[in-house]
Amino acid sequence: MTQVPIPVVARLTPEELGALQKPRHEAKWWVGSVASVVGMAFIVIYCLLPFYWMLVSSFRLPTMGLSNDYWPSPASIENYTGVFGTQNNFLRAILNSVVVSVTTTLLTLVFGIIGAYALARLRFAAKGVILGIIIGASMFPGVTLLVPLFKLFTGSYSWLPINWLNQYQAAIIPSLSFGLPLAVWLLTAFFRQLPVELEQAAMVDGCTPGEAFRLIILPLAAPGVFTTAILTFIAVWNEFMISLTFLQSKDMKTATVSLSQFTGTLGYNVPYGSIMAAGVITTIPLLILVLFFQRRIVAGLTAGGVK
C-alpha cells in the first residue's frame, strides 16, 4: 500500500496562535540589548580613544606636535623615522628592554613555580608567615629601596665590592623583587585549585612527586603560568625608576627611560610627535602579546582571581 501523504492541518488553540503571533522578543528585551550594545560601544570608545589620539599625534608632521586636528593633515611618518635616528639609539633601547624583561620573566617563573609548589602542596610550619612575608615584600614603595640598592650595587659597602652600574643584572635583580611576590601569589592560587588527587594518581602509577608535578600539574596550570608570565613581563617592561637609576649609559637604557628623555633638535624642544611615536612603538610588543594571548589571559584571571 502506498503511503498517501496525509495533509496535516495545524490545529492550534487560540492561545498558541496568539503566542505565535506575538513578536519574538518583548520590548524589555530590545531595550536590554540596545543598552548592552551602547554599553559595549562605550567601553570600546573609553579604552581606545586616548590611544587613538596617541596614534594620530604620532603620524603628524614633527613641527605640528600640538595640533588638535582629529586626523593628521598631512600625515607623515617622519616621527617614526626620527625615533630610530642615530641620536636616540632607540632600537638598542628596545633590545635592552627585551633582555631585561625576558630574563626577569623567566627567572620569576622558575623561582615562582618551585616556590608556589612548596606553598601549595607541602606542609611545613610558618607557611602562612612566609607567604605573608613574600606578599609584604611587594608592599614597599620603590623610593625606599632606591638609595640603599644604589649603594649596594655600586660597591659603597666593603663587604660587597661590586660595581654593577650599567650592567643588566643591576636592573634584573631589583625587578625580580616586585615580580616574584605577585607571581608566587598567583601561582599558589592556581596550584591550590588543582586537586591533589591528580598527583596522587600519578604517583600511584609510579611517578615521583617531581615528575607528577612536571608532567601532570604544570600543563594543567598552563593558563595560570601564562597569565603570570605576561603580568610579570608587562610589569618589568613598564618599569621606570630602577632602570633610570642603574642603566644610565647610552647603550644600556631601556625603552621607557629612553622615551622619557627624548629631545628635539635643541634642548628646550618637547617633540610631542616623536614621544608619541616612541610611545606607540614601546606599546606595540605588549599589545601584540596581550591580544595574541587574550583568551589565555582572561581564562587565567578567571581561574586564579576567584578562590
Added chain:
Amino acid sequence: MAVTTAERPAPITTKRKKNAFSDGQGTLAAMLLSPTLLVLFLVAGIPIVMSVTESFFRVNGGVDPNTGLVNSGTSFVGLANFTDIFAHPATVAGVYGSMDRLINAFLNTTLFTVLCVVLETILGVSMALIMTKAFRGRGLVRASILVPWAIPTIVSAMMWKLIFNTSGVANKVLGFSANPILWLADNKYSQMAIIAADVWKTAPFIGLLTLAGLQTIPSEVYEAAKVDGANAWQTFVRITLPMVKPALVVAVLFRTLDTLRMFDLPYGMIGPNKYSVETLSMFAYQEMMQTRYGTAAAYSIVLFFYIVLVAFLFVRLLGADVVGDEELKAINAQRKRLHALHNKQQKASAKRRTTITSGSAAS
C-alpha cells in the same frame, strides 16, 4: 594456630609529625623556597633595614665659613626626622591651604587613592556587568579592554599630558578653547587630570577581575531570583555583589596599595615640586634628589606604614582573603575552638574554688 605476639605494624617510614602544620617536609620546602626568599632578602630585606637605619640619621649639612665646603658625614638624630613635621613644619600652600609639606602629601595621597579606587571600581564593575550581558562583539570588547592596561605608565603619562595641554584636545572637546582650563598648572584641575588618567588606565583591570568573578555565578541563581520576583537592582545588590565580593575585594585591595604608591603618573604628567599633586612617594623622591637621605627614608617609611595600615584594615574589616590556604584556615579555626574551650574550662574550674575532683579529670 600458634598465636605469637601481636605483629607490630610495619615501621612508618615518614618522619614523625611534629605538629598539625608540619609534615616533615620542611627541608624540601626550604630548598624550593630559598631562591625566592634569597632574592627578596637581598633586594628588599637589606635595603629596608638600611632605610630604617638611615631614617634615624641626618646629613650634617652646614657650610664651613672658611673653606666654603659642606661638612660631610651624617649624625644620629633619633626620631627627629619624623617629629620635625610637627616641630618645624615646612609650610607649603597646596590645594587645602597652608600646612606642612608631608601632611599635604599625605592628604594628596589619600584623596587620590579614595577617589581613584572608588571611581575605577564603579566603572570596572559596570564594564563587567555590560560584558556579561553581551553576546556579539565580545572579542572586540575583550581586546580593547586590555589596551589601557598594556600601555606603559610613562607612555600613558606622556599621552595624557598631550591631551590635557592647555591648547590640547581636552579643552577643545570640552569647549574650553576660548577660556582654557589650566589642567597642567598646579591647582585642583591638575588633581582631576591625574585622577582621570589613573582611572582610565586601571578601571578595565578591575572590570576584568570582576568579570572573572561574575562568570562563576551560576545562571540558576539568577533564574531563581527572577522566579522569586526580584527586579534588576535587587538582583544586583543581593545576589551579584555578595557572590563577586571575594574577587572584587582582593582586586580593590591591590589597586589601593598601588595607588597609595603612585609616582610615575604625577611625575610624568605634572612634574615634581607641584604641591597640589605631590604624593608621599614623590615627596620622598624629591628629598632623595636633594641628598637628604635621612628624611627621604623617614618619609618613605611613613608611606610604608600607611600601606600596611590600609592592608590590615582591608583584611580585618572587609575580609580580604589574600593568603587563602584552606588547610591553614581550618587548622587555625580548630586551634581557636580548642583554645576557647580550654579557656572556658579554666574559668569554670577557677569558679569552683577547689581542684579536688571526684575521680574524673576536670579538664
Added chain:
Amino acid sequence: MARKNKLARLTLSVLSATAILATAACGSSGTAGSTASASSDEWSKTGPINYVQGKDTSGYVQGILDKWNALHADQKVTLVELSDSADEQRAAMIKNAESKGASNYDVLSVDVVWTAEFAANGYLAQLPTTLDTSGYLKAAVDAATYFNKLYAFPATSDGALLYYRKDLLDAAGLKVPTTWADMKTACAKIKTTNPTIDCYGGQFQKYEGLTCNFAEMVNSAGGAFLAADGTPTVNTDKAVAGVQWAVDAFKDGTIPKAALTWKEEESRTAFQNGNLVFLRNWPYVYTLAQKTDGSSKVVDKFGVAPIPGLNGPGVSTLGGHNMGVSKYSQNKGTALAFLKWYNSAENQKANLLANSSAPTWTALYTDADLTSKFAYLPVLKASIDGAQSRPKAVKYGDVTLAIQDAAYNALNGTTAPKAAMDDLQTKLTALVK
C-alpha cells in the same frame, strides 16, 4: 612549639645580623670625608676620559670629539649623554660623586646654578690657579667661581632676549619699548587693529624657568635677591614693585592666563603662531622662528631687543653651562687639556655656527661673519653683560623651590605680592646662611 621558637630565634638573629651590617656600613660610608688629595701631580695623569653632558641634540659634539681623538689617540674622549632634563643630569652627576666615581665621569657639563652646590660638596675638583680665563666673558667666569676659586671652565652662556613683532610695531608707528609701561601702551595701540592678540609672554610654569623670569621681574625693577654680601634682600619695595607689575599684568590680561602653564616651548609656539606681540625667551628661538618650512608664521616679521624693565632696560638672568672636572676622575691631566681645547676660540666659533649657542669667548661677539649670520649676537652680548645670575647657594634646589613657590602663589593670585616676598625673605634667610 619548639619549632616555632627555633624559627623565631633564627629570624631574630638574621635580622639583627643584617642590622649590625647595615649600621656598620652606614657608619663607614658616612666618614668618607671630602678632603682633597692636594697633590699637584693629580693634574698630570693622562689617559682616556668620559665627557658628560645632556643630550647632544644636534649631533655636533661627537664630531668635535672625533677631532680630538684623532689628535690624541692615547687619550680618547667618550661622550656620555644624559637626559635633556636638567634635574636628571644633576641627579646623575651627584650619583657619580656619591658613589666615588662609580660611573667614571671625568669632564662634566655643569649648569651655572649648580657650581656652588657641586663645589661645596666636593664633587668638582678646583681647577689649577694658573688657568687663564681672561678672554672669556666675565659673567661666565664669575658663574664658575665659588669662594673665589675657579671650579669650572666657561663653555656656553645664555641671556634673555625680547622678541617683538616688528611688522605690528611698524604698522602702528611705534618704537621698541624699553620700559614695561611703554610695552603696555604699545600693546594697547596694536590691539585696536588686532583685538585677539596677546601682549606679552614668558615662562611661568612652576619650574626653573619661572625662577629665571621671576628674577628678571625683580632685578629689572631695581631689586635683587641677594645683596652684595650675600644676605637676602628680596622684600624691598623695588622687588615688590617688580612682582606687583607681573601680578597686575596677569590680572588685566597683558599676560595671558595660559602662560601659567608655559615653558620655553609653549611660549615659542604661541609667538610663532602669531598670538603674541612680545615674547621673552632664550636665543634658540631665533633660528626656529625663522624656519621657512611652514611651522612659523612670523618669518622675517620679528626682531630682538633687550628686555624692558620698570624704569629702563631690564636685567636678564644669566644662563649657560661650564665644564668642570670630577673630583674622582682618574685622568685629570687629559680632562684639563680637553676642556681648554674644547672651549678655545675656534671650537667655540664652530659650535656657534652649528648650534646657535651663546659662546663665552668675548671676541666672538664682535666677529664680522658671525654677526652677519646671527643678527641677535650684539643684543645677546648686551643682555649677558648686564645679566644677573640666580642666587649662588649650596642648597640651590631648596632656594629655587622657595622662589618658585613665592612666584607661583603671587602670580596666580593666591598670595599678595608683599606677603609672598616676606615669606620668601624668611625662607631664604634660613637657607642662605
